[in-house]
Amino acid sequence: MRVVLISGASSGIGAATATRFAEAGDRVYNLDVRPPAAAAPGVTWLATDVANWAAVEEAVAGVHREHGRLDVVIANAGISIRHHVLETTWAEARQVVDVNLLGVFALWQASARRMVAQGGGVLLATASVNGHRGFPHYADYNATKAGIAALCRTFALELSPVVRVACVSPGAVLTPMQLAEYSPEMLAAVNERIPAGRHARPAEIAAAFFYLASAEAAFLTGQELVIDGGEIAGSTTSDFGAAVPQGSLVS
Template sequence: MRTVIISGGSSGIGWATAERFASGGDQVFNLDVRAPTEPSNPAVSWIENDVADWSAVRAAVTRVAETTGTVDVVIANAGISIRHGVLELTEADVRRVVDVNLLGVLGLWQAAADVMVRQRAGVLLATASVNGARGYPLYADYNATKAGIVALCRTFALELSPWIRVACVSPGAVLTPMQLAEYTPAMLDEVNARIPAGRHASPEEIAGAFHYLASAEASFLTGQELVIDGAETAGATTAVFGTGERIIGTERR
């Protein structure tokens, strides 16, 4: 039985990932500011935690390590997004997105790496996004944080090999509560039309990728980004909002 820590495990990809590991016999600790929104496996323990607070994150990781004796897999999944154009960005909003999405990964990984280096074993994973490798309107700050996660993945892998493996998953469109909160049914249909697979991924499909990356089968995989997007970014595609449209703030022309 492995000890697994997941941030942002109370809903969406995080919740599905916590359930996937717990169903396989692992002991899972969910670091999230909110309690799970759905019934959870008894093997998943919720620790109220804001990943933007590094001291609280380190305390949580230390607590888990002292309780279980080991920290085997850490998945930095907590993330937020705010739909706004570059001219409508506010400093407060941007700082919160960066604090959670990027610095939250760095702080959690660093705290976990301190334990894993002493163990001479461990796996660090994170949720990035295909938006980190392309322009995507109305999510400038979010996109930048996801690009940063990929850079962190490569750097941590170089510094911590051979004992610690590091990888990130970059999903395309996933049908999560966050996606449903920001997109109308018509907008979801528009996104599906751009995906060769013709649909959004389910959170469970992304959870399966994390489970693989943490497994012995992926023992030689480190410093890599695993893209799961239904071929959305596989080739040249039309602009996000269709050919010939221009975006100014949130207005489409």
């Protein structure tokens, strides 16, 4: 049984990932500001704001005290606020950066200190194909996802060979965040731009995290695994979008 921490596991990719690890017999903790919509066997919710570094340290320390170790930590929590670059406020941009990028740093740092002391562990995170190309109305979000990939490489270099580090960059995934921001017509338009012809299922991203945390991936570190159905293989872009109200916050 491994001890697994996952931030933002109350819905979407995080919830699917928590379920995947719990079904394998791992002891899973969900660090999220919101409770899960439904209780998942083997998953414990810890009310935690990843933008609050002291709160992250407290949550990580508590789990470590209880079990004496941390095996896998996945920084998944993220938000997006759709807005034009000229209309983005400091408060909105700061919120996105604090959760999406600095929240990863906080969780990885607190966990890595204990992993180094115990002699091993795996740090993972959810990045995005948005970090690979421009995507209108998501400038701050895009920048944070590119930043996660940079954090991944740097943490890997500084913590190897004791701690492995990797991130997953999904393309379009049918999550509550996606459903909140896109109309059925917009979802269909996205599907037309993806060579695979559809959105990914959260469980497919969860399977990637499960692999990266496994012994089979023991020689993999400092890498970004893109799972996008071929979306960026031909430099496709998503330039539709006026239908979604700007300033809507989802997580």
